[in-house]
Amino acid sequence: MDANRNFLTTEAADDGTIVVAGDIDMAGGPIVEQALQARESELQASGGGDIVVDLTGVHFMDSSGLRSMLAAARLAAARQAALELRSVGPEIIRLLEITGTIDQFTIASRRD
Amino acid sequence: MTEPTVAPPSTAPTTIGPVRLELPPQSVMSRVARLTATGVASLAGFTIEEIDDISVMVSEVMVALVEHGAQSTIVVTFDVADDCFTVRGATNIADFRLDHPDLALCRTVLAAVSTRHGIEGTSARAEIWASLQQHES
Numbered sequence: 001m002d003a004n005r006n007f008l009t010t011e012a013a014d015d016g017t018i019v020v021a022g023d024i025d026m027a028g029g030p031i032v033e034q035a036l037q038a039r040e041s042e043l044q045a046s047g048g049g050d051i052v053v054d055l056t057g058v059h060f061m062d063s064s065g066l067r068s069m070l071a072a073a074r075l076a077a078a079r080q081a082a083l084e085l086r087s088v089g090p091e092i093i094r095l096l097e098i099t100g101t102i103d104q105f106t107i108a109s110r111r112d
Numbered sequence: 113m114t115e116p117t118v119a120p121p122s123t124a125p126t127t128i129g130p131v132r133l134e135l136p137p138q139s140v141m142s143r144v145a146r147l148t149a150t151g152v153a154s155l156a157g158f159t160i161e162e163i164d165d166i167s168v169m170v171s172e173v174m175v176a177l178v179e180h181g182a183q184s185t186i187v188v189t190f191d192v193a194d195d196c197f198t199v200r201g202a203t204n205i206a207d208f209r210l211d212h213p214d215l216a217l218c219r220t221v222l223a224a225v226s227t228r229h230g231i232e233g234t235s236a237r238a239e240i241w242a243s244l245q246q247h248e249s
Contacts, residue, residue: 007143026139026175062142062171063217064179091164098224099217 021057
């Protein structure tokens with residue numbers, strides 16, 4: 001049994017947005033990274049565009065989860081694209097500010 | 113039918129623990145540690161914002177020990193004394209480089225969310241601790 005199933009899910013919306021729900025931590029980070037890498041491959045094959053991630057269902061992220069997000073942001077940046085984050089909660093914004101990594105992402109929208 | 117009674121406000125205990133966990137070195141165990149820590153902090157009367165910080169604190173301790181330890185049992189203790197929550201984690205180490213970039217990121221976060229933190233150890237074992245002092249209400 002994959003214990004992560006109970007704690008984190010990712011799914012691709014019709015427009016390609018990766019919708020994440022759960023904790024992006026040491027266990028969830030690799031799952032998110034895998035989903036983002038799959039989207040990155042699709043975009044590379046289809047001519048480009050930003051990776052869009054909906055974080056409405058994410059209320060916790062730690063440094064290991066952040067590293068997974070940064071890896072995807074760097075891949076996107078290498079082809080002049082961005083990792084766009086939507087509906088980013090205050091806990092996640094705080095982590096990005098603490099670590100000085102907020103500029104690595106495009107923050108499209110925030111939630112309270 | 114009797115009227116429902118309202119329990120009088122309880123006074124949070126001033127001292128709790130140490131509560132001790134022995135965890136296998138698996139990433140998902142970070143969640144077990146966080147759940148326990150938030151329970152202890154809640155019992156001690158920490159605010160939601162403080163509990164959020166404690167959750168991050170505990171997660172960073174686990175990141176350091178799971179990712180940089182020697183894949184042996186991780187011992188984590190939580191205690192509250194003098195309105196201060198402390199998490200201590202320890203495990204065996206083989207090659208624990210304080211200047212590793214991932215560990216540096218971990219310590220950056222720890223420094224921001226805790227009142228104090230530290231890493232101590234020998235060539236064979238590392239201990240990481242972090243404390244959060246409760247704000248006066």
